[in-house]
Amino acid sequence: MHPTPPRRLALAALPVLLAGSLLALAAPAGAAPPAAPETPETPESARIDLVLDLSGSMKQADAGGGRTRLSAAKQAVTRIIDKAPEQAELGLRVYGATYPGEDRKKGCADTQAVLPVAAMDRAARADAKSRVAGFEAVGFTPIGVSLRAAADDLGPSGKRRVVLVSDGEDTCAPPPPCDVARELKKQGIDLAVDVIGFRAPASARAQLKCIADVTGGAYTDSDDADALISDLDTLFRRGWQTYQATGKPVEGSLDGCRNAPLVTPGQYLDEFTGGRDLYYRVKKRQDQLLQVSATAVAEKGYDRGSIITVAAGPADENEPRSWLREFDQSMGWANVISTGGRSGAGGKADKPAKDDLGCVRVENKVTRSGDAAMPVELLIGIADRAPRATGVRPPEPRTGADAEGGFSFNGATPIGPGTHRQSITVGEAPFWRVELKPGQRLTVKAGVDIPGDFPQATTAGLALTVYNARRTSTLCNEDQRLTELFAGRTGHIERVCGPWEITEPSGTTGGDPDGYDVPGTYYVQAQVAEPGDRAKGIVVPLSLDVDISGTPRADHGPVFRFGGEAGQEPTASEGAKRAKPGAVATEASASKEEDDSPLDLLATPAGAGSAGGAVLLVCALTWYALRRRRTG
Structure with missing residues (x-):
């Protein structure tokens, strides 16, 4: 069974698109389309302070496999330390770790910053793991006091998160932890608190969940050591990672192929600015195959109807497309739009190019004039038509x-x-x-x-x-x-x-x-x-x-070369490219075909605010997809 290809029927009557279309068409005629998300090209990673409960209850041996809660917490925290990116700033604060007595005043002041919030280089990692190995669980549960201290650990500015792991409710209020969370929010502090209730009783969950809700953080229950490890991993990924755009920095031409940079097989990192298309030159023989893939990246997801198109052809073409042309359209949510194509469909040689010089165009129906720069990954591959041996081995699967x-x-x-x-x-x-x-x-x-x-x-x-x-x-x-x-x-x-x-x-x-x-x-x-x-x-x-x-057979087809960049994990040297200083943000000129795009159809007043208008929009999108396929 071959699932339906997207550029033929993906824009047919889909429930999700229809719902989004009804909402979009309900806007007044002539209303401006929603602005694309203004996100930095390299989204800032959050500074994170992990606050760990080391109160006496963490000595209970009910974390699965005969392990204590303390043992499970040590394992989970050690894993976070091992996996933290070198540039990520991580701190560690504990409470209930040093005072085993009954004096409430001393017990409720028992919170310490074990590690300052700083980048996890090799020395910091080793020191952190050594300290975690020596943890003991002995004391009270001063959650509110510890949250205040954690906010101080992180400083007054920037993107910050606290990750709190607790197996019970605060035993030291006042201050009540949820009131502390509200206090921090009222101060305008850009700080969220994620909370893991580790085998927390029902009586504690309301309090812990309130902390997360008030600050815009996440709450989850972890019932055993495996769940704690997985959930802690998830919350730290949330603070550290978005789509990691990588590649060799390149600046595509904004005014056609004449002054465009020459790209060879590999992965490159460029950016969309102000609705402008990007152009590159590429060299290949008439009998070689070309693959072009482009991925536009946004931190918060795209407006429905955003389109990215790749096209290629001889450099002397007015609009390069005779080698390949493919597009994809965002239906919302996802933070990437990606598409790609290969030339020489059906075994036919590509149209001859003078001096083997071709032009690649990445069409931008994603950003508009005035929008912030947005990263774009460009993948270039070339293959000889005759099969050839390759020494590249796929990576070993992980489990x-x-x-x-x-x-x-x-x-x-x-x-x-x-x-x-x-x-x-x-x-x-x-x-x-x-x-x-x-x-x-x-x-x-x-x-x-x-x-x-x-x-x-x-x-x-x-x-x-x-x-x-x-x-x-x-x-x-x-x-x-x-x-x-x-x-x-x-x-x-x-x-x-x-x-x-x-x-x-x-x-x-x-x-x-x-x-x-x-x-x-x-x-x-x-x-x-x-x-x-x-x-x-x-x-x-x-x-x-x-x-x-099925039974695998030998692949006797051409082997695409991607310069060793594609399909591999990014290395530390593959830094993200910064915005081009002084980039001119103007509206890109549009051909008649581009004037008929779904984005323009969406803005037309006909049928706005009605179910019939939504159906008309869906039909128009389908027609547009078919037309783009035929003109490619």
Whole structure:
């Protein structure tokens, strides 16, 4: 079964799009479209202070496997220290760790900053782990006092989070912890507190959850050591990581290919500014194949209708497109839009280019004039039509805790068949990768456990996306839905993608015009999609089942070369590119075809505010997708 390709039917009558269209069309005619999110190109990582409960109750041996709560906490904190990015600023504060007596005044002042909030270099890591190993649990539970102190640890400015782990309620109030949380919020401090109730009794949960709710943080219950490790990992990922855009810095031309930089196989990092398209030059022989993939990155997700297009052709073409042209459109939620194409469809040689010089254009229907710069990853690959041997080996699949999803295509975690489990926060969208050969079939199933008090919304659901070897996304299956909508349901909810049938050699587009039968690296992305803020940060368990069936055959097709940049984890040297100083932000000129884009149709007053208008919009989007496919 070949799921329906996105650029033919992805814009058909989809429940999620229809709901979004009704809301969009309800706006007054002529109203300005919503502004694109203004996000920095390299989103700032939060400074985080971990506040750990070392009160006497942590000595109880009920954390699973005969372990004490203290032992489980040590293991979880050590794991965080090991995994913290070198540039991440992490501090550690404990309470109840030094005073074992009964004097309330002394016990309620028992809070110490074990580690200052600072970058986790090698020396800091070793010192931190040594200190954690010596922890003892002896005293009171002064949560409110410790929260005040943690806010001081983090300083008065910047993006900051406190992660509190407690197995019970405050035994030292006043000050009541929730009142302290309100106090911090009233001061205008940009500080959120995430809370883990570790085997916390029902009597303590209301207090702990209040701390998270008041500050805009997340609350989750952890019932054993494994859950504590997973949940703590999830909360720290939330503070540290978004999509990690990587590549060799490049500045594409804004005025055509004449002055564009020459790009060779590899991954590059550029940016969209002010609605301007990007141009690059590329050299390849007529008998070679070209792959171009582009990924636009936003921290908070895109407006529905945002479009990114890649096109390529001889440099002397007025608008390069005779080699390849593909596009993808955002339906909301996801913080990436990605698309890609390969030239030479059906084994035909590309149109000759003078001096083998071609032009690549990344069309920008994502940002507008005046918007902040937005990162764009550009992946370039070239293949000879004749098969050739390659010494590149795919990475070894990971299992268990090491199979946590990554935060970019390059950082996608390699996995194989089986079930992979972790926790994620609502709004988080991790990536995994699987390697597929001719003769194999891929089926992916994601499942999440939604708590009974989940703040439901009409468009909330489980989104599961598969990207092919060209980094182009598609619908999961023939039901044509983008997500499994919750529709008020809680408990275990699943979504299945596939099977994808790999039947063609690597250099072709195969029987599926979108290339979902071509071998190579496929990417899987899962998230609990919720466009509002009420559910952001809620921690939910995720299971990812990967099934690879069929008998693999040798791939005798061309092998694309990506310069060793693509499909690998980012290295420390792959820094993010800063905004171009003095970049001119003006409206890009539009052709007649671009004037007929879904964004322009969305802004037309006809049918605004009616269900009939929404249907008309969906039809227009479908027509536009078909037209773009034919003109490519």
